[in-house]
Amino acid sequence: MSVVGFDIGNLQSVIAVARNRGIDIVANEVSNRATPTMISFGDKQRYIGESAKNQEMSNFKNTVNAIKRLIGRSFSEPEVQESESQFIGCKLVDANGEVGIEVKYQGKPTVFSATQLYAMYLGKLRDTTSKELGGVISDVVISVPGWYTDRQRRAVQQASKIAGLNCLRVLNDNTAAALGYGITKTDLPEDSPRNVVFVDLGHSSFTVSVVAFKKGELKVKSVAYDRGVGGRNFDKALLDHFVQVFNDKYKLDIQSNNKARVRLLAACEKLKKVLSANSQAPITVENLMNDVDANAMYSRDEFVELIEPLLQRLEKPIQKAIADANLSSDEIHSIELVGGSIRIPAVKQRLTEFFGRELSYTLNQDEAVARGCALQCAIASPVFRVRDFAVNDITAHPIRFKWEAIAGSDDDTSLDVFSHNNGIPSTKMLTFYRKQPFAIEAEYSDPTHLPQGTNAWISRFDIQNVEPQANGDLATIKVKARLDLSGVLAVTGAYTVEEVEVEEPVPQAEPKEGEEAKEPEMRKVKKLMKKADLPVVQASQCLDNATLTELAKQEREMHAADELVNATEVAKNALEEYIYETRSKVDGEYAAFIEPAEQKQFLSQLNAAEDWLYDEGEDTTRDAYVEKVSGLKATSDPAAERFREDKERPKAARELRDAITHWADRATSQEERYAHITSEERQRVIDRVEKVQEWLDEKLGKQAKKSKWEAPAVFANEIKKQREELVFFASPIMTRPKPAPQPVEESPKAEGSETPAAAEEKEQGEPKGNVSEMDVD
Numbered sequence: 001m002s003v004v005g006f007d008i009g010n011l012q013s014v015i016a017v018a019r020n021r022g023i024d025i026v027a028n029e030v031s032n033r034a035t036p037t038m039i040s041f042g043d044k045q046r047y048i049g050e051s052a053k054n055q056e057m058s059n060f061k062n063t064v065n066a067i068k069r070l071i072g073r074s075f076s077e078p079e080v081q082e083s084e085s086q087f088i089g090c091k092l093v094d095a096n097g098e099v100g101i102e103v104k105y106q107g108k109p110t111v112f113s114a115t116q117l118y119a120m121y122l123g124k125l126r127d128t129t130s131k132e133l134g135g136v137i138s139d140v141v142i143s144v145p146g147w148y149t150d151r152q153r154r155a156v157q158q159a160s161k162i163a164g165l166n167c168l169r170v171l172n173d174n175t176a177a178a179l180g181y182g183i184t185k186t187d188l189p190e191d192s193p194r195n196v197v198f199v200d201l202g203h204s205s206f207t208v209s210v211v212a213f214k215k216g217e218l219k220v221k222s223v224a225y226d227r228g229v230g231g232r233n234f235d236k237a238l239l240d241h242f243v244q245v246f247n248d249k250y251k252l253d254i255q256s257n258n259k260a261r262v263r264l265l266a267a268c269e270k271l272k273k274v275l276s277a278n279s280q281a282p283i284t285v286e287n288l289m290n291d292v293d294a295n296a297m298y299s300r301d302e303f304v305e306l307i308e309p310l311l312q313r314l315e316k317p318i319q320k321a322i323a324d325a326n327l328s329s330d331e332i333h334s335i336e337l338v339g340g341s342i343r344i345p346a347v348k349q350r351l352t353e354f355f356g357r358e359l360s361y362t363l364n365q366d367e368a369v370a371r372g373c374a375l376q377c378a379i380a381s382p383v384f385r386v387r388d389f390a391v392n393d394i395t396a397h398p399i400r401f402k403w404e405a406i407a408g409s410d411d412d413t414s415l416d417v418f419s420h421n422n423g424i425p426s427t428k429m430l431t432f433y434r435k436q437p438f439a440i441e442a443e444y445s446d447p448t449h450l451p452q453g454t455n456a457w458i459s460r461f462d463i464q465n466v467e468p469q470a471n472g473d474l475a476t477i478k479v480k481a482r483l484d485l486s487g488v489l490a491v492t493g494a495y496t497v498e499e500v501e502v503e504e505p506v507p508q509a510e511p512k513e514g515e516e517a518k519e520p521e522m523r524k525v526k527k528l529m530k531k532a533d534l535p536v537v538q539a540s541q542c543l544d545n546a547t548l549t550e551l552a553k554q555e556r557e558m559h560a561a562d563e564l565v566n567a568t569e570v571a572k573n574a575l576e577e578y579i580y581e582t583r584s585k586v587d588g589e590y591a592a593f594i595e596p597a598e599q600k601q602f603l604s605q606l607n608a609a610e611d612w613l614y615d616e617g618e619d620t621t622r623d624a625y626v627e628k629v630s631g632l633k634a635t636s637d638p639a640a641e642r643f644r645e646d647k648e649r650p651k652a653a654r655e656l657r658d659a660i661t662h663w664a665d666r667a668t669s670q671e672e673r674y675a676h677i678t679s680e681e682r683q684r685v686i687d688r689v690e691k692v693q694e695w696l697d698e699k700l701g702k703q704a705k706k707s708k709w710e711a712p713a714v715f716a717n718e719i720k721k722q723r724e725e726l727v728f729f730a731s732p733i734m735t736r737p738k739p740a741p742q743p744v745e746e747s748p749k750a751e752g753s754e755t756p757a758a759a760e761e762k763e764q765g766e767p768k769g770n771v772s773e774m775d776v777d
Contacts, residue, residue, distance in 0.1 A: 002137040003381050005373025006125055007173065008144070010068045011203035011231065011340070013037050013121070014367050015129055016374035018384060023180075023371045026132045034366060035128065038065045039120055041105040045565040046558060048124040060089040060262045062103040067121060068145075069204055070114035071159065072152030072542075075099040077453035079227075087232055089262060097541065098155075115155045115543065119162035119555055126163060138166045141377040143369050145205060146172040146396050147225045149450065150458045153488050154542040162552045168380045170486035174198055174209040175393045176372030177338045178218050181363060183375055183389045188215045195221070195331050197321070197355075200338040201314075201347060204230040208317045210325035210332075217390035222324035222421060224317035225396070227451065229310050231272075231341035237306050238268035242283065246294045260289040275300045276343055304346045311350050318354050324421060334360040338368050394421045395487050399458065400445035401430065403438060406474075416445055417481055418489075427482045427492075433474040437466045440479065442489055455541070461491040462537040469498070476528065494534040499526050564622065571625035572613070578629055579610050582636050593642040594635075595709045602635045642708060648716035649703070656696055656723045663730040664689045676738045685730045692726050 003018035012034040015026040028035045030050050040047040040055035040063040047055050056063050066087050073080055075094035084099075085092055091102045095113035102111050112120075122142075129137050144156055153170050160167035177198055188194060193212035200207040206229040210221045242264060243254045254260045267285045274281040280299040288294040304311075322332075335355050341347065342365055352359055364371070376391065378384040399418040405411060417428050432438065442458040444450060461479075469475055480493040505520040543551070583606045586599060594602065609628055617624065666674060667685040674682075699714035706713055 002129070002133055002135065002139065003374060003378045003384055004129055004137055004140045005176070005370050005375070005377050006122070006140055006142045007176070007367075007370035007373060008068055008118075008121070008142060009034075009037055009203060010066055010205075011037060013125060014370035015125055016367065016370035017129065017133065018374050018378040018386075019133075023374050025367055025370065026129055028128050035125065036065075037067060037121060038063060039067070039117055040064075041103040041110070043104075043107050045562045046105070046120065048121060049128075057259070057262060057266075060258060062090060062105070064088060064090050064101050064103070064117060066204070067114060067117045070099050071118045072149065072155035073099050073114065073451070074453075074455065077451060079451045079453060083228070086236065089258060096547075115159050116162070116551060116555070118156065118159035119551070120558075122159060122163040122165060123555065123559060126165060138164075139168050139377060139381065140165050141169045141171050141176075141373040141380070142167055143173040143176050143373050144170050145225070145227075146174055146207060146209070146223045147205075147227060147449075147451075148487075149397065149444070149454060150487070150489050151455075151541045153486055154540060157486065157488070158543050158548055161548060162555050164552070164556075167486075168377060170488070171373055171376050172220075172223075172393055172487070173369045174200055174207050174223060174338075175211075175218075175220055175391060176370075176376065177336070177363060177368045178209070178211040178213075178220065178372070179375055179389070179391055180368050180372035181336060182211075182213045182218045183387060185213070188213050190215045193219070194333045195325070195327055196333050197318075197335045198338060199318070199335060199342070199351060199359075201341040202230055202339040203232050203341065206230060206314060206317060208321040210321050210327065216388050217392065219392040219423075220394045221327075222321045223394065223396060224320040224324070226313055226317050229313050233310055234272055234307050234341065234344065235265060235268050237310065238271060238303070239265050241306055242268065242296065245296055246288065249296070250288075250292050250294055252289045252292060252294070254289060257289050263288060264294075271298060272303070272344070275303050276345060300345070307346065311346060314347070314350060315354055318351075329356065336360050336363055338363055338365050340366055393424050393485075393487070395424050395426075395483055396420070397449055398422070398445045399483075399489060400443055401481070402441045402443065403432070406434070417442075418483055420446070422483065424483045424487050425485050427480060430479045430481060432463075432477040432479060434463075434466050434477055435468040435474055437462065437464050439463070440491070458489055458540070460539040462539075463491075463494050464535045464537060466496070466534060477534070478530075491536050491538065494536050496531040496534065497528040498531045500529045501526050568622040568625070571622045571629075572617075575609070575625045575629050576613060578632065579606050579613070582606060582632070586636070586639070590636075590639045590643055592708045593646070594639045598635070598709075602632075605632060605635070638711075639709075642710075642712060645712050645716055646708060649712070649714070649719065652716040652719035652723075653696065653700060656692070656719050656726075659723045659726055660689050660693050660696075663726065663734065666734045667730075673738070674734065677734065677736065681733050685733055688726065688729050692722055695722065 005016040007014045007016070014034050016023050017026055018024075025033045027033055028050060032050070035049040036053040038049065038052040038056065040052035040059050042055070042059065042062070052063060066084060069084050070080070074097065075081075075092065077099075080092065080099050088101075093100050093102045093111055095111050095116075098113045098115060100111050100113040101117070102109055104110070126137060140160070142156055142160065144153060148156075148170075156170050157167050177200065178196070181196065181198075182188065191214075193214050195210060195212050198207075198209045198211060200209075204227070206226040207223065208225075209223040212219045212221055239261070243261075246252050246254060246264075252260070254264055263285055267283050271281055271283045275298070278300070280297060282295060282297050284293070284295040286293045332355075335351070335357070337348075337351075337359055348359060375386065378386045379389065379391075395418060398416060398420045400414055401417050402414045405413045415430070417430070418426060440461045440463065442461070444456040444458065447454070447456040450456065463477065463479065466475060466477060476497045478495055478497055479491060482490055482492045484490065501524050503522045503524055506523050508518065508520065511518070583603065586594065586603060586606070591599065609632060612628070617628070663685055667682045667689065696719070699718075702713035
């Protein structure tokens with residue numbers, strides 16, 4: 001079972017996997033540790049990740065980025081219309097209630113929703129991970145911004161299903177970074193918590209969170225955001241500046257030319273990075289527009305002055321997060337930095353001024369979130385052993401429930417169920433009194449914290465099969481509302497309860513010492529007991545099951561089409577490479593191994609294949625390319641074989657001759673070490689050697705009579721086999737060890753003879769040696 005975390009960034013995404021007793025970052029097909037979050041559409045296929053980045057300039061009208069900012073949002077939202085459209089080159093449209101894009105795909109205009117785009121990108125990360133791990137992956141944890149609404153979180157989960165993934169949890173990116181920080185710490189306190197502030201400045205937003213750590217757990221105390229400050233906003237400030245500079249200097253109306261705008265934006269991104277390490281730098285864009293090469297010098301001080309309004313916006317989220325956490329400066333242990341845009345020197349300087357202390361850089365700013373997601377996936381996995389670590393997150397947006405009042409009643413018709421910074425997961429029980437089915441609607445109670453124009457409505461829950469009690473009174477209904485681990489709202493159950501009279505023992509005082517315990521007295525009490533479950537039907541702004549199934553099918557078909565196009569391109573490139581390489585060899589090293597007439601004909605075939613490839617074969621099927629290569633190889637492969645045999649045969653023959661000489665010398669040797677080998681055994685080796693020698697002479701003699709373009713009379717592997725068989729036959733005979741010498745036995749003594757020692761013993765009458773005496777009766 002794989003354990004995978006996806007950090008979906010606005011600019012680029014990172015894949016982390018738990019393995020080798022740690023967390024590894026998975027590199028993509030070009031060995032980069034981060035993959036561009038970008039999709040491009042072509043006449044034949046989709047390009048995702050690195051390949052889409054390569055299409056950004058030439059195919060910008062059909063290339064989409066910022067899918068993280070689009071998913072789960074409506075086309076009509078002002079922030080989508082006014083803000084996101086500035087950073088996306090393709091056309092934004094309405095896609096069945098969700099914002100989408102219109103691109104030219106496979107030669108015709110096609111609309112894709114943001115959820116579909118997100119699923120496409122997840123599919124790319126899935127394939128990259130599967131290739132690295134050597135197997136299919138399914139379970140993942142995906143990071144999202146903490147300010148995502150319920151609709152956006154559901155959309156991410158549904159995009160995972162479309163991509164064939166099982167999303168175990170949608171994890172807030174600030175919480176993922178905190179998990180990666182805390183789970184590796186061995187010095188966390190057990191009583192008083194350690195309060196750490198995490199500051200994350202990414203490509204499109206700014207997040208500040210306060211997290212309290214204890215041994216084995218973390219608790220998010222507060223989070224604050226600014227969705228309009230990020231690396232892309234700094235790039236946009238530079239873009240607007242140089243649009244004016246180059247208009248004044250070269251009279252270029254860059255805003256009227258989308259391609260020029262994209263090229264200048266890329267140059268501004270590069271300039272921003274260079275200014276992080278240098279006090280000044282040039283910006284140069286070759287052939288920016290109207291064959292004009294634009295250039296200018298720019299300093300870091302000018303850049304800081306340009307982005308001052310953005311830098312000032314960093315303070316408000318910091319103040320809000322610390323105020324919501326109710327902490328003083330002395331209670332903050334450290335300030336940890338996350339996010340690629342945090343590297344800008346002006347940003348680090350401003351943060352240092354805000355906090356009035358040094359900042360901490362213990363986390364990998366680009367990979368911390370992905371590592372945290374992989375750790376959360378490992379915690380949820382039953383096959384991985386991970387240090388126990390509880391993650392207590394919070395929800396950013398308070399939620400209210402509304403319902404219709406009973407006729408004639410003046411009871412409240414709304415209730416704030418989940419407050420701001422409510423912990424997740426969290427379950428609340430609500431009690432209703434009804435005689436018939438009713439509906440509950442969930443909405444955000446404070447829309448001012450949502451993106452401008454976001455629909456505050458979340459879901460509708462229809463409680464069905466409600467009936468009055470037998471006596472006609474209102475039935476008591478219990479409704480269980482839950483925010484799950486992903487921060488997604490659901491009514492997980494509803495049921496009726498009734499008042500039932502039951503007997504229970506009356507509490508008694510403990511008997512005194514020496515007293516006997518009394519029999520318990522019983523009393524009748526009334527309790528509410530569960531009577532029957534009620535079905536709950538939920539409606540939300542997300543996709544229904546039928547649509548989800550259809551989109552999953554479409555995604556599989558598009559993925560298969562992409563795979564076929566890629567395989568076709570590989571086959572086409574293989575044919576082209578084969579033509580050039582083989583033609584060079586036929587004129588060169590293969591020339592002597594092809595009959596002259598056949599060589600001329602084959603060269604003509606190669607030239608014809610090249611003409612076909614760049615004409616009618618420019619756009620054909622994979623099978624056509626494979627068949628063309630196979631037809632040509634019918635001539636080239638035998639020539640290549642003859643060329644190879646001409647090189648390998650002499651070496652194989654030389655090694656066989658050496659083996660023949662080696663074993664013949666040993667079979668006829670008079671050395672002492674072979675003296676134990678019988679003449680019959682030696683003769684067997686000699687006979688085998690002579691037989692092999694005759695075989696080799698015969699084959700090489702036939703080969704010498706053939707021209708180089710004829711089929712070989714003997715192959716190198718046949719010669720090698722003869723050598724192996726000779727060694728296998730002769731070696732056991734000629735390397736058999738000499739038998740060990742037999743022990744010498746003493747001759748028996750003649751009867752009556754005695755040694756001088758024995759005679760002496762006899763004369764003295766004393767036994768010597770190990771002699772035992774026995775008494776005989």
